[in-house]
Amino acid sequence: MTVTVTETVTEQPAEPEAPASRPEVSAPRRTRRVLWAVARWTAAVVVCGGVGAGTAMGITALDRNEVPGLATENDGRWEYPALRLPxxxxxxxxxxTEGNDGEIHYADVRELLLPAPAGATPDPKLTGGFVSTDTYLSLYAKESRDDLRKSLADSTLRHIAACGWTTPDGTRTSIHLLRFSSVAYAESFKDLALEADGADGPKALPDGVDGVVPETFADDIEVPETSAYTFREKKPYGPDQVRWAYVQAGDTLALITQTREGEALAVPFQQTVTLQNQLLG
Structure with a gap:
């Protein structure tokens, strides 16, 4: 603030006042005010900077199982609830982890299923509980079911847990988690499910799918110690398109499928597969 010094002018001459009496008083006052303003702004910047740094530290300190699968505006991702391992x-x-050479999931496999995103309608037949082998095999084309059924019967399959939902855009999602007694049995069944049919991809295709195109995800969303195998239905296809993925994680094999009229979108598919993979890893 500028301090203005005014003088009263009279008609009668007067003795001059002591030189610079008022400026000597106003200069220190002005200096103190400027310094006080600078100090206040400096304090505000320091406080804001501290709050920002604290928030950043809080976010970066979160474990992977504590990071929510939040939607990002306009990029097509779904809004998932915060994920936590059981x-x-x-x-x-x-x-x-060290001491678990068999890579066994000791948690209840039903609690490892990815929860539905915001706004989704749950599938009344896939509610997050255990399902039968026949229910799982109904996902595949009829010509593949016998071989897959025999493989499951020969293995020591423990449980199949499943959930499903439909989002407002019409995408139908299902997730099946097959837990075996060992990594060897899980890998054996995975190898059969992925057995190649020449250059056209796996022989065991989802029901109604005739052609397949393998897909790859970006390296920065891979989960250590697990393997993901992703596919989409090749054109020309019918009114719906299917995308599906297997996730091999120790003694557990996941099958994630998404079907949508017109086209099954890549972004929510990759998001769903990645989050389910994180829960298993």
Whole structure:
């Protein structure tokens, strides 16, 4: 603030005042005010900077299982709830930690299913519980079911847990988690499901799918110690397109499928597969 010094002018001459008496008083006052304003702005900047740094540290300090699958505006992702790994029985390790050479998921496999995103309508037949082998095999074309059924019967399959939903854009999603007694049995069934049919991809295709195109995800969304195999239905196809993926994670094999009229969109598919993969890894 500028301090203005005014003088009163009279008709009668007067003795001059002591030189620079008022400026000597106003200069320090002005200096103090300027310094005080600078100090306040400096304090505000420091506080704001501290708040920003604290928020950044809080976000970057979150474990992977604590990061929510939030939607990003206009990029097509769905809004998933915050993801947390289920509690383990006492003295049981995670599947890919030291002391768990068998890569076993000791958590209830039903609690490892990805929850539905915001606004989705749950599938009344796939509610997050256990399902039968026949229910799982109904996903495949009829000519593939016998071989897959025999493989499951010969393996030590423990459970199949499944959930499903439909989002407002019409995308139908299903997730099946097959938990075996060992990594070897899980990999054996995965190899059969992915057995190549010449250059046209796996022989075991989803029901109603005739052609397949393999897909790849970006390296920065891969989950350590797991493997993902992703596909989409090749043109020409009928009124719906199918995308599907297998996730091999130790003793558990996941099958994620998405079907949508016109085209099954890539962004929510990759998001769904990645988040389910994180829960298994």
């Amino acid at each position: 509690a383990l029985p006492a003295d049981r390790p995670r599947p890919f």
